[in-house]
Structures are given as structure tokens and as C-alpha cells.
Amino acid sequence: MKDTNIPNTAANGTLSIRELEALLGHVTKPAAAAIDRALAGDDLSIEDAVTLFDCTGTDMQALVAAADHLRKEQTGDQVAYVVNRNINFTNVCIKACGFCAFS
Template structure:
């Protein structure tokens, strides 16, 4: 353990004994259950400092102190969306004047502009337009790859993938294979918000279910498409 032992031990002696015990278990690589996790989330003051110290120590053990990053450009090609999520200030109904859909040529232009500025990745995401061409996502990827073969495409959330698969009348797996063949390298694990169905039903009724989100992500992993996984908080 590389924590400043003397300072850490001193704080631990004055901390809530239950939280101290959980943190010692974590440092011993023991499993933290849901009840213990709730306790850690309630930590304040000196206990919160200890939680942060232990979290940093465990991170350091796993990945060290080298931090990497990617130069990326987000290209949100349409804000028209059939969903009405309560937290979203981006989406517009297709009847609203502020709604837009970028031509594929403009999407490619933005990708090329990003590449010229040093970007190695573009993130392609958008709303869910009601009259979307079922092959739109594939067309976007192919055109980007044609112009910038080495550009990594991090594209299309589980919500978008499910929507496109449904519009094409094919399975999620078959559609993911089509995206992979078109040039998708990884997929963003967005549209997760929070993977609690009761909470999702409150903040984004009609959004992709927890079950379907997990299905898309697991299917992607099985065919060799990696993903991120995001969580929104503050709702």
C-alpha cells in the first residue's frame, strides 16, 4: 500500500468504525456489496476524505498514474428526436423551426476539419428523427472512412442502434455487424442515464429500457465492438 500510512491510519482511528471496516476490506481487495456501497456514498468530512484516498489507491494499483486522452470531435448531425426526455435541452420536434439534419457531406467536412486539427476520433450521435433512412448511420460511416480511412469512429448509442435495427426489421446483432462493416470502431455507452428502470421511467419515459440497453452493449462486446458506459447524475 502506498497511502501516506501514518496520516491515513490517524484519520482511520477517528472515522466511523463501519466505514473504516469497509475501506479496509476494499484495500484487501474484498468485494464491496450494495449495503457497503450505500454507506460509502453517505460519507462526509473525514470519512469522505478516506473514501477518496482509498479510491485513489485502488485506481493507482490497477492503472498507475499515466493518463491518456484522445483528440475527438463530437458531431451531432440532427437534433430532431421522437423522444421527449425531461432533462434534454438539445432535442427538437420535427415540426419546430430549430430542428436540423446535417447533410452527409457536411458531416464529412466536419470530420475532415477535425482531422486537420489533429483529431484521431469522431463521436457521431444525434436525435432519433421520425423519418430516418434505415441506412443513414452506415452511409455516414462509409463516407467518413472513404475520406479519412484512419479516423476512428466512436458512434451511435444503444438507443440509436435499437432504433435503426427496428427500422430495418433486423436483429440488434445483425445491425451491429452492419455498422462494424461500415467502419464503426467503438460505441458510446450513452442513453444509459442511470440503469434503474423506475428512475428512467420518471426522467425519460419511453427511452430504451435497462434490459435493452444491456442487450445492445453485451451484443456489441460479443462481436468485438468495445464501448464506454456513461452515467448521468444530478437528476
């Protein structure tokens, strides 16, 4: 049976901080602890990373909501991009890095 107390994402796909906190009350303890550390700005351990990589279901919902919250906090909703053109005028590449068509 589906738990009706779990917050659903809002129409715009994001959760308020109150909804995120409510969602964290429904996740497993290891996932909640790792997400709490990330939200606090603490470094994550390897064990935290493994826990987060293994998230499914409600744990994954909480992880995505927390990541969206951190993104919104740091950069907001403005999206930008950079057109990066690296033209090697010699047509000769000694780096062989695979970044451009000359390598």
C-alpha cells in the same frame, strides 16, 4: 474543536499509506470496515455501498484517499485518453442507441 491528529492531504493532494491508515483510525466503524474491505480487494456488499455513498467529513476524506491509493496502485499517475471516432458511412442508424448523431 478541530482534531489536529487527522492527517492533512500532502501538497500533491495524496496521502501516504501510513497517513491513510492514520486517517482510517478517525472514521466511523461502518465506513472504516467498508474501506478496509475495498483496500483488501474484497467485494463490497450493498450495505457497504450505502455506507460509502453516505460518507461526509472525515469518512469522505478517508474514502477519497483510499480510492486515490487504489487508483495509484493499479494505474499510477500516467493519464491517457482514446479518441473514439465512430463514423457511420451510411448516415442510417437502425440501433437508435443515442451514442452518435445518427440515432
